[in-house]
Structures are given as C-alpha cells and as structure tokens.
Amino acid sequence: MGTMKKVLLFGSQGLLGQSLFERLSQESNIQLVPLSRFNYDLFFPEEIFRALDDHTPDILLNAVAFANVDAAEKPENENEVFYLNADFPKLLAEESHKRKISLIHFSTDFVFSGEGDFYDEQSLPDPINIYGASKVEGEEGIWENTENALVIRTSRLYGKGKENFVSKIVHLAKRNKPISALFDEQGNFTFTDDLANRIAEFLKREALPVGTLHVAGEEMASPAKVAREIVRLTNSQSVVTEISSDSLSRPAPRPKHPKLVSCRENMLLGFRDALPRFLA
DSSP states (O other): OOOOOEEEEEOSSSSSHHHHHHHHOOOOTEEEEEETTTTTOOSHHHHHHHHHHHHHOOOEEEEOOOOOOTGGGGGHHHOOOOHHIHHHHHHHHHHHHHTTEEEEEEGGGSSSSSSOOOOOOHHHTOOSSSHHHHHHHHHHHHHHHSSSSEEEOSSEESSSSSOHHHHHHHHHTTTTTOOOEESSEEEEEEHHHHHHHHHHHHHHHHSSEEEEESSSSSSSOOOHHHHHHHHHHTOOOOEEEOOGGGGOSSSSOSSSSSBBSSSSSSBBHHHHHHHHHHHO
C-alpha cells in the first residue's frame, strides 16, 4: 500500500468534480476532502488560504471552471470568467509552490483554434473565444508560479450528475423525440468516469506526472455522430437531423476540429466504448 495522500478537491459539485469525488473516495490511500462554494467562498483569496490552512493537503485538485462558452462572451460575466478560469488557478499555483504541494488543474481543447490537423502537448494555444482565452491565461498563470503542477487538457465532457450534451440526447432518444445535432464540429468526447479513473491512476504513482497532458477520448466525433450512436444503443425511434454550426445563432465561435492527441500518455477509450458504460 502506498503512502496516504490528502487531496483537496475544488469544484466537487460540478460535472467532473462529482466523478472525481465518487472515484477517489474509493481509494484506501487517498484522503479526499471535497470543497464546494458552500464550504468556502472561492471569490475571496483569504477563504482559499483558510481552506488550505484547515486541511493541509498534499495535492490540490482543481475542477472549478466557468465553462458556459456562450455566457463567457457577455461583458457582464467577464470578471467571473477570468477569475475562475485564470486568477483562481494562478492563486492555487502560487500557494502550492509556497506550501510545497502538488497541483492538478483541468483545461480544455478550446485553447486551440481547431484549424490544425491535430494538437499534442507541444502545440501552441491559439484560442478563438473568451472561454478559451481565459483557460490559456489560467495555464500561463500556473506555469509562471510553479513547476510542480499537472495541467490536463480534455474535451467534450459528459457524465452523470449534471446536464450535458450527451445526457440531453439520451433524454430525447428514450422518448423517441426528434434530435438535431451538428455535423460540422468535432471533439474528443470524454466520459468523466474514465477521466476520474485516469486521475486515480496518476495518484497511485510514486510521483505525479508534471507538465501539460492531453487526456480525452481517443476518437474524434461530431455531435451528430454521437447522437446517432445513442439512438442505436437505446433502440430509439428518434430521427437525427444534421445541422450546420452556421445555422445556430451563438455568441461564441467554436473550434471546428480541435483534435487532441498525446505524445506522453495513452488517450482514454473513445465514445463507442464509453457510451454503453455511461448508459448502464
């Protein structure tokens, strides 16, 4: 049995946070402390310092984000977007460096424009919306303040506990309702339980990996392709209508093909493998 590690989880109520909480709570050598806005108000740095003083963790796990891509474009949300996605991770990096503890932070494929063939850990970010720009700023803030961090870029998260694209399609398919889904945008659809399993694996290692790492479902797919697979798996009578991104009125531009690959670790299983497990 490895050394006991105390892990402080920020954002335990979110889509990814819930999967991380469920998975890491099962590990005998991890003492997991889940935080949410009900425990500490993360908008006040002194509250973050208090959380760290109260719990003296070995590792900070940050699943906090302002992830509503369209809402991020609204000027009235700018302060919150950049605080949660940029200032907060920077602050965690400063404190983790000062306290000699490790930091794991989650970023996104939206740090890229999606115009390249693929993106590995060496690819330079070139975001095309506010959300992506704020996440890039968060990554930069981390590396300016600590070397003892792991930044994980992932993509198109789905899981239980919070509504997301996949859960919406499942809801429609089970009721045989018509489904409209984009054919001209793609992503590495990632099951949050699979990502949480990979984090558990990292935490079992003698030393955490450091640097930037791409961890996402290995298979690129459009929302329409995923929707058709859900219809097939649920034996639904739903008809999937393919629509183009140009037909939608959305404040934020999206990267069309931000294909994540990794030159450091194996990617997670793709959506064809993961969807049946999510449905089960």
